[in-house]
Amino acid sequence: MDLHLILDGSGSLQSQLLRALRAAIVAGRMAGSSALPSTRRLAHALGVSRNTVLLVYEQLTAEGYIRPRQGAGSYVEPVAALRTRPAGAVAARAAPRVSNYANRMSEPHAAADASEGLRFDLGTGVAAVAPALASAWRRALIRAADDTAFDYPPAAGLHQLQRALAGYLARRRGIEADPGNILIVTGIQQGIDLAARILLDPGDLAAVEEPGYGGLRHSLRAHGADVVLVDVDAEGLRVDALQRRPSARLVAVTPSHQFPSGAEMSLARRAALLEWAERHQAYVLEDDYDGEFRHGRRPLPALKSLDRSERVIYLGSLSRALFPAVRLGYLVVPAALRDYFIRAKRLADRGSPAIEQRALADLIDSGRFERLLLATARRLDERRTALIDAITEFFGDNASVTGGSAGMHLCLHFSDVYASQEAQLIAAAADAEVRIEGMNGYHERPPDRLAVLLSYAQSTPQELREAVRRLAQVVRDLRS
C-alpha cells in the first residue's frame, strides 16, 4: 500500500508515528481491512528501530484501530475508517439548532477598545492597582496556596471567607448578615445570573436602571425576562415610575454610585423602593458598585442594611476593591432563598476557586484589606479633587459634573454638544492622546446632550490636569 505519513516533529518518534497512523486511519486514507506495512518494512522506511514500530502497532491494536492476524501482519479495522468527509466541509453548513436562551443572548456593550494604549487613559473598567495592593494580594495568595485544602470547596464558599465577609459587611456596609447567607461567586455577573435563574421565568418583568450596565440587561434578557427601563435622576432610580409596574419580579439597582451616571440613591428613595418590593413581593438586586469608596466621608451603608423584610439580594464585588482579574464576588441572600442559591451555584460550577477564597479571607481577617481600602480611598479622593479642579479651570460653565461623590469615575455633561457627536468627540480626544468613554452605549433611550465618563483611578493628578486641558481644546474645536 502507498502510505504517506506526516510526522509532525512534536514529541518522541514513537508518539509522532502513533499520531500519524491514527490520523491516516481516521481520515480514511487507509481503507478498512487493508493491510499495514510490516513492522520491519516501516521501521526501515522511517529509519526507526523495529521495536518502536512494534510498540505503536500494539497501542493501535489496544485502541481498536488495527487487528493483528496470526502470522499475516496487521489490518485496519473496518470500523476505524470512520469518515471520508474532508475536514472543513462542515463549516459551510447551516447554522446549528440552538436553544431559545442561546437565541436571546446578545453582546454586552463593549467600550471602544480602539483607543487603548493612549497616553492619558480616563476609560472606566481599567484596573488601577496600587503596588501595595498588588503585593499584598500576591503574599496572601502564596500563603493561601500553602494552606488550602485540595478538595472541592463547599459550593457556598469557604466558611472562613463567609465569616470574614460577615465581619467586613457589618463594619463597613452596615449589613448584619448570617455568614451562612453569604455566598461566594465568580464576580457580580455570576450573582446576576444566579438571581435571574432562581427568580425569573421567560416573560417575567424585571426593572433596570436607564442608563445602566449592559451585562445586567443582557443576562436578564437571555433568561427571557421582559426588561423594563426605569429612569435615573440625581437621587437614583425613579421609584415612582415603578409604581406603574406592580408586576415586576425583580428590580436591579446600583444605589451607592449608580452605574454609569454616578447618582447616589437617597434614603427616601431607598425606603420607597423597599416598601414597593415588600408590597409586591418582588426582590431587589442591589449591586453595591463602588460602595467602598465615598469621598469626603464614610461610605453610606448599603441598601441591604435597611432590608428588614428580606427582599434584598446584595451583590458585592472585589473588582474595584482589589482588581477584576481576581474574579471573586459575594452575595448576601434572604434566608428563604439561601438553599436555592447554593443549589444553583452547585449546578453552575460547583464552587469558586478555593485558593483565592482563602487568600481573601486571610486578607480580611488580618485587617489588611480594610487598610488597603482606606489607602485606595485617599488616593482616589486626591485624584478626584484634581480632576474636578481641572474641569472647573478648563471648562468653566461649559460643562457640569455629576457622580463625583463616590467611586472611581464621574460624568461630564455638555449642555451645548449633542449626544450624536459622541463618536466624533471620542475620536478627536484619541487624536489628542486622551481616552474617554461616552455614555451613549449605556442608554437604550438615546439622550439628547452629550455626556462622557472620566475615570480618575489610573492617572496622577498632573496627568488628569493635562488630559482635561487637552479635552477642553478638543471640545472647543468641535463646537467651532
Added chain:
Amino acid sequence: MDLHLILDGSGSLQSQLLRALRAAIVAGRMAGSSALPSTRRLAHALGVSRNTVLLVYEQLTAEGYIRPRQGAGSYVEPVAALRTRPAGAVAARAAPRVSNYANRMSEPHAAADASEGLRFDLGTGVAAVAPALASAWRRALIRAADDTAFDYPPAAGLHQLQRALAGYLARRRGIEADPGNILIVTGIQQGIDLAARILLDPGDLAAVEEPGYGGLRHSLRAHGADVVLVDVDAEGLRVDALQRRPSARLVAVTPSHQFPSGAEMSLARRAALLEWAERHQAYVLEDDYDGEFRHGRRPLPALKSLDRSERVIYLGSLSRALFPAVRLGYLVVPAALRDYFIRAKRLADRGSPAIEQRALADLIDSGRFERLLLATARRLDERRTALIDAITEFFGDNASVTGGSAGMHLCLHFSDVYASQEAQLIAAAADAEVRIEGMNGYHERPPDRLAVLLSYAQSTPQELREAVRRLAQVVRDLRS
C-alpha cells in the same frame, strides 16, 4: 428620650456609635421626628469626646437619617423610621415565589460523608495530591501572580492558555483544535451548564449514561430537559438503545473511563455514536473523565479526535490532573457553536480567574505538566496493581473487578450480595475503619447485585492491601 445604644466593641468608638444609632433608627427604636440627645449629653453619657459624637451626627446627617434644626439639636428624619417589623418575623412566612428553573433544581447525590476521616479512605472524589505536584502548582501560581494583568481576562480565556491546551490536546488526547475553539471554564460542571443553556429548551430530550454522574443529570433536569437514561455495558454506552431516541438533542458520555462503572467505550461504539449524532444533527457532550490516566499503555485518544463532522463538545478537567480546588476546566467546541459558548460564558461570569489560568499555561508550556501527569500515572498504576492483587488474594472468586484499566478507581462486584445491603456494608466497613462508596447513588434504575467503588488514589499499596483484607472480612460477616 430613653435611648438604649448597644455598642458592639468592634472598631473605633466612633464607628460603634455610628452603627448603633443607625441600627436604632432603622429598627424604629427612635420614631420619626423625635429629637436626638444633644451631642454634649450623649458624649457625657458614653464617656467619649464631644467631637466623636459631632462627627457621628454629621455622618448620619449626610446619610439622610437625621436632620439638624438651627439651634435646636437634631431630629430623626421621618422616612428613616423604616420598619417596625421585628427581625425574624419574615422567616416564618410562606415559601418565596421562584422560577421553574429553581423548582426543577434538586440536590446532586452526596457521597456518604459520615465516614470521612477513617484510617483507610477508598472513597472517590478525594484529592490525592503528590507533594511534587502541589509544590509545582504553588510555584506556578506565585510566578503567575507576578506576571498576570489585573484587568478582566478575555471571556473565552487567556490566549496563552488556549494555545497551551491546543498543544497538550494534540500531544496527549489526539485532538487537533483551533485554540480559538478552546474555552476556559470553572470546571466540568460549568461546561455542562453552558452546553445545556445553549442547546436545550425545556422539554428537549437529553440522553445520559446509566449509571452516571449526578451533577450532569441534575443540571440537565434543572434546565428542563427530559432526561433519558441509556444503559452502559462493558463497551460503554449502548448506542443501539439510542436508535429508539432519534429526537435526543444531546448525548452525554464519559468514554475514557465511564463514571462510575469504569467501562472504556470501544472504537466501534464511538464510531456508531458519532454516526448517530451526525444523522440526527444532535450533539455529543464528551466528558473526558480520567482520560489522562490509562494503565499499562498510553491513553486512548478522545472521542473528539474522531469528530470530523463537528458534533462533539469536549470537556476537559483539571480536577484529576491537578486537584479539584483549582476549579479550572476547558471545552473544545464546534466552530459553529463557538460564539454562542463565548457569549454564554460572558453572561455566566465574565471569565475565569486570570492568575490560575496563567499558572496552568506556564505549567503546560514548561513541559512540567505532562511530566507530572506521567509521574501520577506511574504512581496510580502501582497502586492499582496492589489493589487488584489484594482483591484476588482476599476475595478469590467471590467478587469481580471492572473498570480497572484507567483512572483512579475501580468497581468491585459481588455476585452474592444484594444492592439493598449497600448501607449495611458501608456502615460495617466504616466500623472496620474502611471508607468505601456504593454504586446505588449513581443508579436511577436500582441494580440487583451490590457493587462498590474503590479508589486507589489516596492510599499506599500496603494500606490498600490492609483495607481489602478488612473489607473481605466485613463481606464474609455480612454473608453469614
